[in-house]
Amino acid sequence: MRVGVFICHCGSNIAGTVDVARVAAEARKIPGVAFATNYMYTCSEPGQDEIKAAIKRENLDRIVVAACSPRMHENTFRKTIQKAGLNKYFLEMANIREHIAWIGNDKELNTEKAIDAVSMAIAKVMQNKPLHATSFKINKRVLVIGGGVAGMQAALDCADGGLDVVLVEKSPAVGGIMARLDKTFPTIDCSICILGPKMVDVGQHEKIKLFAYSEIEEIKGYIGNYQIKIRKKATYVDWEKCTGCGLCMEKCPSKNSYDYFNFGVAPTKAINIPFPQAIPKKAKIDPNYCRQFLKGKCGVCAKICPTGAINYEMKDEIVTEEVGAIVVATGYGLLDQNILTEYGGTRYPDVISGIQYERLLNASGPTSGHIERPSDHTEPKTIVFVSCAGSRDKSIGVPYCSGFCCMYIAKQAILTKDHIPDSQSYVFYMDIRSPGKGYDEFTRRAQEEYGAQYIRGRVSKIYPKGKKMIVRGADTLLGTQVEIEADLVVLATAAIAAEGAAEMAEKLHISYDTFGFYVESHPKLRPVETNTSGVFLAGACQGPKDIPSSVGQGSAAAAKVLSLFSRDMLESDPAIAQVNTNACVGCLKCLKTCPFQAIVEDTLRSGKKVAKVIETVCAGCGVCTSTCPCGAIQLQHFTDNQLLSEVSAICQM
Amino acid sequence: MAEKKYAYYSGCSQETSSKEYDISLRAVMKALDVELVEPEGWSCCGSTPAHTVNHVLAAALAARNLALVEKMNMPVLTTPCPSCLTAFKEANHRMENDSFKKDVNSLLDNPYNGTVDAKSSLQIIYEDIGLETIASKVKYVFTELKVAPYYGCIMNRPPALAKFDDPENPIAMDKILSALGLNVCDFAFKTECCGAGYGYTKKDMMKELTYKVLDMARDAGANCIAVACPVCQMNLDLNQKEINKDRGSDFNMPVIYFTQLMGLAFGCSPKELAIKKLIVNPDKLLKNRMLKSETDKGQDKEKLKASA
Amino acid sequence: MDALNLTEKTDWTFIEQFKKESGDNPSLCYQCGNCTAGCPYTHYFDYPVSMIMRLLQTGQKETILNSKAIWLCATCETCTTRCPCEIDVAHVMDVLRHIARRENKVAEKGVKSFYDSFLKSVKLFSRMYEVGMIMIYMLRYGYMLSAAKLGMDIGPKFLTRGKLSFFPHELMGNAEVARIFKKYRKMEKERAKK
């Protein structure tokens, strides 16, 4: 074995606090080391050429580079030695920059530590084995989970790029939160007018297979080859037959169903089409309110339906789709107002949430765009907006800023004045967060042109007195307590993770933070990737986002998928678990602990029962290796012997 | 043998200015078959004045009583007074810190180990006895009463310490009063401070706050207020005349302990509950009472009518 | 009015002393004003609670210790309950009172005297004995007139209902309770020496 060792100065980054020449000299003394040198910038082109030349000249078969973190340059040097004809797994790096040179000033101690680090790398590289990647075919279909604006954008971009798209939406229609908004900031253009065409495109695109009112049941497989089980929830209406004529909705006698689309602002029918522009425009029965389900008799819709689409016996259906990549665009949820007991929770009908107010403003909303108090249907004249209703509130577990509320409150204040010219809006705020293009100007307009009174301070209590709601807050700029006698109070409730976000993350094997938002691969450089290859993020499932950001991310995720699918084959990482069938005793404990179900039971020709690794599913965590009592299943590149050799390199008594 | 047994700390006010709270609570507990055992030689909990001086001193004054209960081998101490309750809970909480505990115990003759849980009598009645039992004991329903349930500021605060009910919209007393068959108003000022702490020193301040509470209760449609705090009771009850004089208002709203209302519903005599000690006379409101069995029948009749 | 020179006038020692003594961290406050918004006594304060927090953040020791606000706080815990930053604001006010007492800065003498009278009564009688306490308070505070008026207000209503007793309860003082106060004084003296 002829190991070559290259110690990098990294300019003065390493050489400043490590005696690199001495490290090289000590390395030379280690048996098996044929060549050791130090170099100014090993990662530079001449530096890499130096390695390649040394491999040829000195006939080296394994290489150790002591430089920066392998997380930085391992791939660089792997390619270098590969070009010189070595298997790329014959490289080890010793991290003498981040872990040594940068964290201590004592050159003597640093040098000793660097010598140890190099010794460990040498010990390990001598245990390394050549590994070879295998390649496999990619299934060039993509699954998009969530039909909000981010998901639709991703789906359309992928489909326009020629991919087959499977779009799964939990609710009966696509559109998400954006479909419920009245106007959008800062341009005050009608939300559904700009979203509608996209929704139609999604519904009609020949490359998009839309599963509305469906949920992800199970995800199996790996990048390039996922098997998805989709639960098509029972709608009790045969959508093949339903024409969306709306006759059923008109005649349905159950008038008090909860209206999910309108956030309960007004009731709807038990059989309903959620909104006029719905895609797909199909009816659906809510069995929690339908008389046929509750009392076993009614059947009005079945009688009236001209196409005979009603089917009370309908059951959930599971379908399977195969895809090669997944875009997650599951969106966000809103804090339950009930938690805010100092604001009355939901005790007082005239204290509503921002999204409910949005529906009151909306021309296609339950009040046809007339703003009225839920309690007595009168037109409110004094409206108080409360920002940060739950946001930036550690005490209820939402320490973060929801991001878009400042903007939509300004918008709602402006729209309020448009709807009711003799109204007065008050906005309680802590800070105005408006860092987008044209955003700050917009919040100024709300005050300068539309006369909204902005009050800097939180609201402490809201209570009814007579017909008014008393809003008691602080004006910290005046340094006093203030009270406003309001007709209507609008709470900008905090944006929180979507319902079921954690369960979805578990199915996808992606990480999520303590609030349930999904974690991207790198906060700056890999914003739409996840740590599970083949799974991408778009929109507010990653954190609260406004419309432009969500759309941007939808396109970004689509671009990632298209670039992934630009190849026909993918290479699998060979650093995965491998079973030594001679040593394996078939106890299958590894099968129990594998987080990826990558291990199955296999029977050899001899009849011996052993474990078998599905190469493309194994992610290389090594939990199996530390589970196996007889060392028969070894994670390649991190085998017991490789790690033990590192231990012995530094622990010698 | 009583079914349940608690160490009981009435608190100083209940010996003098708020005797009727103590008297009615004892009567109700007796009716509910709960035994209350007073620790012998109990002393003042320290209340607000002590903690404004020093927390070790405050905890020591409270812990002295908790230590007495600890010696009785009783796990729970109940007190009707929210101020005493807070003093005990604060002492327990702060004494989780070892060095603080050492300091406190160095002031005491008999050290306190922190094993006694303090609970308000309201909590005991709501959680341990339960609404079902309460409802089953009801004999009379007082049909005239429209009650605003008033908890006072520190009964459920701060939530981290109180660990009972909601700090903004508590419902324990509401539910108890409903279980008595009473008409309970939706009252927004359940936990607003009445200013009683400044009854002696800052009268104007106190009267302003008291006025707001009374005003909101009237606004909620109440003709009487049910209370769980002796200081609040005294404040709201005692000052109505003066407030009327200052503001030209006409409050004449009885302020009744929730325990008195329980006792009345259970069929205790007004004397047993020391109703006479209330300053605003509630007699007029209490005149109309119905046997519960009759109201039940009445309801049944109404139901019959409705179904017919 | 001159600008407040924060380089010179920020009392960092006071900030540190406060942090150490209270265990509370004033930096957690982001000045939302919720404490002020909920405080039932705000209108009587010379500085609203959120301002006290801000003064604390900037180390304005004299202003804080001479403020009436810290004495007028009744510890109703509304601020603590609603603080989104989980600051125990009522506790902050408590500790500021402790420091003010030690430094002999009491902007609301009446309130302090009331508390002292209460505790004196507890020390003497082991339980709070109202008549005794009021008498002590009257003597201490020296406002015989207003105090007598106070007695006249309450007295008749209470006496006719048997609510005031002129004699303390049967437990006339308790040696242990008195000892608590004695030991506490000693403890304080030793602390002061250190």
Next chain:
Amino acid sequence: MSDVGTKELRIVGFLCNWCSYGGADTAGVGRFKQPTDLRIIRVPCSGRVDPLFVVRALLTGADGVLVSGCHPRDCHYSEGNYYARRRLEMLRRLLQFMGIDEKRFHYTWVSASEGQKWQQVVTDFTKQVHELGPLHDKKEKAD
């Protein structure tokens, strides 16, 4: 670092590639100074850390062993650190039983962004091991 004093001791660290190794990198990038006793072995996941590696290290010369992985719920492989937590907790208790002070072994969770936490962990753990002194009588072993 000066507050650790005395001679260096041997501390072996097993760090998962995705979180803690990255955290140590972050600490380096931030120039967060640390004691120099620690030698780091990179593993893909804390779930890869067979408790026997720790035993092996402690038996053959290490004075302390540190294992650090992703925070629970943040494992790159979803579940690896959950297994690590059970195994390492078992080991910790076993070591103490065998007469090896449990303070010589520490397992913790440090994310890739927690450079400062990593500095704290290394500093505190090194200090803790130094307080216990060497585990092995090196002289005797030298022969």
Next chain:
Amino acid sequence: MSTEKLKEIILKVLPDVDTVIGWQEGFDKIHITPFFMKSPEDAEKAVWNSLCVQNLAAYLPSLKKKTAVIVKGCDSRTIVQYMQEGLIDRSNVVIIGIPCTGVVSVKKVLKAVDYQPIEDVKFSDEKIIIKTSKGEKTLAIADVCPDKCKTCQYPTPIVYDHLAGDPIESTKPAESVYEDIKEFEKKSLEERRDYFKNEFDKCIRCYACRNACPMCVCQDSCIAETRDPHWITQKLSSEEKMMFHMIHAVHLAGRCVECGECERVCPMDIPVAKLKKKINSEMKELFDYVPGVNPEDKPPMYTFNVEEAKIKEHKL
């Protein structure tokens, strides 16, 4: 629980199975050995008494054909553990259970008679009478039983298809099981370290403990003897001996059924089971798990909870 009743069951079971594993007399009266019965004639030679110490369940994973096995309460935990780990096919095993009030430690008996050759052994209620050339010695079984019997919680097998006798309840308090561990923990760290060093230094690495262990499934693949992976060297040092015993203990974490076979077979009288028992006590504390008791349980090292109720993050 007479031998007759047992024989009756064996005869009944035999036609259905390939083998019935039981016990027979060994080379002398005090040594009983495992016995693989194939015919009714074999059955006649079957023996059951307090000297039937071997855990016969240990044979099961290696047998392919349908087998019946005779187990005591303690041995039955091995079967339950095999079921948890999927190491046997329950439908391929017939379990003949024997309620047992305690067996005899041969080592203790031999010591009590000064290692004289044994001429005869007799039993009379709860006593064992040993005849050597120096005369007869009567020993109470309770005085010469293995330690495991002193705190036995399962005198009746946990699983069985046939029971030779009436079930009996344990008379030993459950808290007593780990009392010896708690007692040992009262020693100082140094004392404990020295204790294990001295004990394990006696080890001659014969691997008898491992070979006898019913849960050591690795057989020839044991990492104490392989080069890949190369966990331990052949050096006869304290560290390597300690390493071997740690391997055994860690591999048995949450799996040791406390049958005591390792200690029974150790020629050097090393308390081999102590580490495993300690781990078991922690498994009980951390996960409320006892190995080999409930076939539905999952061994705690092969599963997890996202929130572990009893594992707190350690502060430095």
